[in-house]
Amino acid sequence: MGDTAAGLLTILALLLLLALAYVPLGDYMASVLTPTRHNRAERLTYRLIGVNPDGQQNARSYILALLAFSVVSIVVLFAILVGQAALPFSRGLPGMPWSMALNTAISFVTNTNWQSYSGESTLGYTAQMAGLAVQNFTSAAVGIAVAAALIRGFLAKRTGELGNFWVDLTRITFRILLPLSVVAAVILLAGGVIQNFAPDHTFTTIAGGSQTLPGGPVASQEAIKELGTNGGGFFNANSAHPFENPNPVTTLLEIFLLMLIPVSLTRTLGTMLGNRRQGSAVLAAMAVLWGVALTVTTWAEVGGHGQSAQAAGAAMEGKETSIGIWASTLFAVSTTGTSTGAINAQHDSLTPAGGGTVLVHMLLGEISPGGTGSGIYGILVVAVLATFVAGLMVGRTPEILGKKIGAREMTFVALYVLATPALVLLGTGVAMALSSTPDAMNNSGAHGFSEVFYAYASAANNNGSAFAGITVTSTFFQLTLGAAILFGRLLPIVLVLGLAGSLARSGQVPVTSGTLPTTTPLFVTLLVGVILLVTGLTFFPGLALGPIAEALS
Numbered sequence: 070m071g072d073t074a075a076g077l078l079t080i081l082a083l084l085l086l087l088a089l090a091y092v093p094l095g096d097y098m099a100s101v102l103t104p105t106r107h108n109r110a111e112r113l114t115y116r117l118i119g120v121n122p123d124g125q126q127n128a129r130s131y132i133l134a135l136l137a138f139s140v141v142s143i144v145v146l147f148a149i150l151v152g153q154a155a156l157p158f159s160r161g162l163p164g165m166p167w168s169m170a171l172n173t174a175i176s177f178v179t180n181t182n183w184q185s186y187s188g189e190s191t192l193g194y195t196a197q198m199a200g201l202a203v204q205n206f207t208s209a210a211v212g213i214a215v216a217a218a219l220i221r222g223f224l225a226k227r228t229g230e231l232g233n234f235w236v237d238l239t240r241i242t243f244r245i246l247l248p249l250s251v252v253a254a255v256i257l258l259a260g261g262v263i264q265n266f267a268p269d270h271t272f273t274t275i276a277g278g279s280q281t282l283p284g285g286p287v288a289s290q291e292a293i294k295e296l297g298t299n300g301g302g303f304f305n306a307n308s309a310h311p312f313e314n315p316n317p318v319t320t321l322l323e324i325f326l327l328m329l330i331p332v333s334l335t336r337t338l339g340t341m342l343g344n345r346r347q348g349s350a351v352l353a354a355m356a357v358l359w360g361v362a363l364t365v366t367t368w369a370e371v372g373g374h375g376q377s378a379q380a381a382g383a384a385m386e387g388k389e390t391s392i393g394i395w396a397s398t399l400f401a402v403s404t405t406g407t408s409t410g411a412i413n414a415q416h417d418s419l420t421p422a423g424g425g426t427v428l429v430h431m432l433l434g435e436i437s438p439g440g441t442g443s444g445i446y447g448i449l450v451v452a453v454l455a456t457f458v459a460g461l462m463v464g465r466t467p468e469i470l471g472k473k474i475g476a477r478e479m480t481f482v483a484l485y486v487l488a489t490p491a492l493v494l495l496g497t498g499v500a501m502a503l504s505s506t507p508d509a510m511n512n513s514g515a516h517g518f519s520e521v522f523y524a525y526a527s528a529a530n531n532n533g534s535a536f537a538g539i540t541v542t543s544t545f546f547q548l549t550l551g552a553a554i555l556f557g558r559l560l561p562i563v564l565v566l567g568l569a570g571s572l573a574r575s576g577q578v579p580v581t582s583g584t585l586p587t588t589t590p591l592f593v594t595l596l597v598g599v600i601l602l603v604t605g606l607t608f609f610p611g612l613a614l615g616p617i618a619e620a621l622s
Contacts, residue, residue: 076367076395079321083399086325087332094329095336095348101244102217102237103341114239125230128570131218132563134234135211139178139559142204146174149200150192158266159193160283168547175551177201179558180208180440182294182301182410182533183550185541189283189304194266201301202290206250209297209330210241212442215562216334219446220341222569223470229574231566245330246297253292253326260322261315264288287312295326298440300410300533308400308413309389320396320413327409331355331438334445342470346588351448354596358437362430363402369422370398374620387418398423405430408440410533417511417520417536424536425616428523431530432608433600434489440531446565448596450485452587453478453568455599459585468584471577481568488560489529490607492553496525497611499549509546511538515622519615524550529557 107115107122115122126134149156150170154163165173169185176183177200188197214237221231258264267284274280287303291313294301304310314320332352339348368374371394373384388397397414404411405427416424430437436448453467457474460467467474500506500521510517520539527534528550535541541550586592 072393072395073371076371076393076399079317079396080363080399082321083324083328086321087328090329091333091336094333096340098213098245098330098333098337099340101240102213102220102232102337107236108243110243111236111239114243115235118235120233120235122233122236124233125228126233127229128231128566128573131231131234131570132566135215135562135566136559138207138211138234138238142178142207143174146177146200146204147171149196150174153193153196153200156193156195156199158195160269162191162193165191168544169542172547172551172554175555176533177204177299177301178208179531179554180212180297180299180408180443181528181531181554181558182299183528183535183554184301184305184533185547185550187305188302189285194285197290197303198286202293205290205293205297205299205301206242206246207238209246209293209299209441210238211562212298212440212446213241213245213330213334214238214442215565216338216442216445217341219449219565219569219572220338222572223342223472225573227574227576229570231569231573246293249329250289250292250296253296253322254289256322257291257319258288260319261311262288262291262319263312285312291323292326294411295323295409296330298327298331298407298409300327300404300408302411308411309392309415311391314392314413316391317396320392320400323411323413324400324403327407327411328403328438330441331407331444334442335438338445338449344588347470350588350593351445351452352438353590353593354448354600355436355438355444357593357597358430358433358600359402359406362406362426362437363399366402366419366423366426367395367398369420369426370394374420374422384420384423387415389413401427402430404534405532406433406435406437406439408435408443408530408532410527412534415537416523416534417538421516421616421620424519424523425612425620428519428526428616429604429608429612431523431526431532431534432490432493433604435530435532436600443531443561447561448600450482450565450568451600451603452596453482454486454603455592455596456585456587457482458599459595463583465583468578469587471580472572472575473578477571478568481564481571485561485564485568486603488564489557492529492557493522493525493608494611496529496549496553497522500525500546503545505543505545509540509543511540515615515619519619522611522615525553528553531558 150165218231308314335348335352339345456467456469520536523536
């Protein structure tokens with residue numbers, strides 16, 4: 070079978086698997102987010118943390134609970150990373166330097182999983198499991214909880230109630246993420262992903278040198294790494310490492326896992342709203358953006374559209390030969406569109422057009438289909454903006470999902486749209502102004518600028534992937550990227566919950582002949598157009614200095 074046929078079959082298999090899981094998983098998640106009954110494990114958890122599970126929270130209480138949980142999680146993970154030498158199964162490794170530990174703690178608590186270290190040579194098994202893996206579950210649950218709170222805001226009628234953060238966090242973890250992760254881990258283990266506590270082994274290579282191969286509990290962490298759109302690899306090579314991703318079947322499974330919840334949440338949206346067509350419309354907008362990004366990136370990589378690729382005869386630099394170009398581009402587009410950040414090829418080695426496309430895919434705001442929860446609440450915020458634009462064009466007060474959109478709601482939307490781009494552009498500008506930054510860049514010129522631009526775009530959008538040619542171990546990069554990660558996660562969440570609270574306090578308005586339908590192809594086109602317009606106007610100068618300039622050189 071040729072590479073093209075194998076690549077197309079892989080894409081078709083992925084779409085088929087997602088289609089099969091879409092309805093049952095989407096409806097199941099809606100059922101998890103709506104009932105009032107609690108199971109025994111959940112009731113025990115509520116007693117341990119002192120929470121009344123039947124109490125409702127308004128936007129302010131929900132925000133404070135989420136922020137408190139995030140701060141405590143950062144402190145605990147920071148302590149684990151700094152003090153890992155005193156933990157069992159530390160493999161004799163020392164604790165992380167404080168700046169790297171702070172950056173890593175913020176990164177994993179915010180579902181970013183930016184890694185400025187090599188996992189196999191920096192962390193022991195306890196830090197990986199009790200520290201990083203725990204946050205892979207809870208950070209994903211937080212994103213879904215925020216999405217559920219926003220949906221409840223559209224459904225509420227002058228109550229101001231958004232649910233209970235602690236109940237949402239517990240249910241999502243126990244009923245969705247844990248069961249799916251167990252099943253995924255078993256399948257990955259059967260596919261050849263390792264799972265052990267074996268000590269490091271040193272072998273003699275064919276050339277007569279020595280190589281040390283670490284083991285570890287990889288399959289259990291690989292499952293939630295992809296399922297929760299986290300992305301942090303047990304090994305430095307991430308999903309290009311054969312211990313994490315040994316064959317084409319596991320490659321397909323990992324892409325399926327990272328797309329599974331974000332795609333299925335559109336069904337959850339439609340089910341909770343009582344309007345399945347609404348979920349389908351949102352999914353269609355996501356699919357258009359993902360499909361275009363995949364088409365352009367595949368064209369660029371398969372065609373070898375770049376000076377280096379043309380000189381070499383193929384764009385295989387930075388790609389694992391057992392994975393190939395088609396699966397590498399499918400993974401790259403899916404991981405940058407879902408805020409996962411996992412990689413099975415080096416994005417820094419993509420062609421200018423391919424690398425520029427995955428960069429733009431992140432800059433869209435991680436909404437195609439986005440991370441666990443963040444994709445849904447992100448695209449709903451842009452849908453409110455699109456409705457507002459349509460209302461301006463026809464001279465009517467904008468309405469969406471039964472709610473009038475006023476000045477207060479648009480304030481939250483405007484700040485949301487501006488928050489992440491401000492962090493990206495400010496961080497990139499400050500970094501490029503420093504005389505020390507060129508020393509950290511592996512390349513000069515347009516590609517070197519792209520490395521810095523990509524780093525802050527990845528951090529502020531909570532993706533976690535990198536143009537890995539840049540060295541970010543200095544205190545400046547650890548702290549500034551950490552700040553971009555933290556504010557890029559929490560500021561949008563606070564604004565989304567503020568919007569949800571404002572919507573929950575307002576009443577429902579009836580659908581009239583003047584109401585803009587939000588389930589039609591026309592609205593999907595408008596939504597995609599607004600996303601592209603906002604992204605283009607905001608980031609075109611940066612893209613022109615980086616990937617566009619490199620592609621034209």
